[in-house]
Amino acid sequence: MLLLATYASSHEALRAEQILKAAGLQVELIPVPRQVKSSCGFCLLVDVQDHGHLLQESGAKGLWRVKEPEPGQYRRNYEPHL
Amino acid sequence: MNPICRVLDARGLPCPQPLILARKALAEGGFDMLEITVDDPASRENLLKFAAYAKCQVEEERVEGAQCRLRLTPSGASSPQAGEIPTCASAPEAGRAAVVLIAADGIGQGDLDLARLLMRGFLYTLTESEHLPRRVILMNSGVRLAIKGSGSLANLKKLEDRGVEILSCGTCLEFYKLTDTLAVGGITNMYEIAGHLLEGPTVSIG
Structure with missing residues (x-):
């Protein structure tokens, strides 16, 4: 499952990227989408598979579910993830 | 004869x-x-x-x-005159950038990590944009974005899949000894780059 994780600062997002990559997860650092609330401008798209706990440990402040764009659209959508 | x-x-x-x-x-x-x-x-x-x-x-x-x-x-038809530069046939959509010129692997002066982070973010955001430029031209350290292992490679490929021509400066690739590791788009030269930049609205970043 693809989740978007927000962090308190860009530094934390960068650090979390390293941690999650080292754990073998697919991670992409992206600017925080308009729909997503975060105190920092960058966040991570993470293919968590069954390693959800790693996100908590990486210091994520918020988690969002990712909806891929419909055909002909290019923007992903996001919903809060409990 | x-x-x-x-x-x-x-x-x-x-x-x-x-x-x-x-x-x-x-x-x-x-x-x-x-x-x-x-x-x-x-x-x-x-x-x-x-x-x-x-x-x-x-x-x-x-x-x-x-x-x-x-x-x-x-072909015998008309041989090109010196100084004539290849240009693209179709005109850019009014008010939209025809070319995004990326002249560094980061955006702006200051901390290099931040600059690179911003550039990665910019390229990701381009992939989500409805309107795309016709070309992305990479110069100087900007060519590093298009090589194997670059964090922006997947996004440049996405742009290419959507019809954006990705062009890297051949002199720059050669200068940084990266020609063999180019992983997306084509190689271009100063004549073509100058031609493309004069062809329509250009956004320069990096």
Whole structure:
């Protein structure tokens, strides 16, 4: 499952990227989408598979579910993830 | 009567010298076929593009390693004048950037990590944009974005899949010794870059 994780600062997002990559997860650092609330401008798209706990440990402040764009659209959508 | 062949040896010449020689020879004329030997991939690509633009038939012969011999036969229609630059046929949509010029692998001065982070973010955001430029041109350290292992490679490929032409400066790739690791798009030269930049609205970043 693809989740978007927000962090308190860009530094934390960068650090979390390293941690999650080292754990073998697919991670992409992206600017925080308009729909997503975060105190920092960058966040991570993470293919968590069954390693959800790693996100908590990486210091994520918020988690969002990712909806891929419909055909002909290019923007992903996001919903809060409990 | 045997066709008149003009032979140019452009081996060892840095890009864009081989292209300049070919353009000059073609403008001068006086032959049926131009044979030019080059030994770097960027010059080869430039010449192939130039040949297509100048409506020449091309025959290619691999010599050894990166060396190859290109035989250009002008179609006889109109040979291009020196100074004429290949331009794209279609006009850009009004008010939209035709070209995004990326002249560094990061955005702005200051901390390098932050600059690179911003550039990655910018390229991701472009992939989500409805309106795309016709071309993304990478120069100087900007070419690092298009090589194997770059954090922006997947996003540049996405842009390419959506029809954006990704072009890296051949001189820059060669300068940073990255020519062999280019992983998306094509190699271009200063003539083409200047032509593209003058062709329509350009956004410069980096």
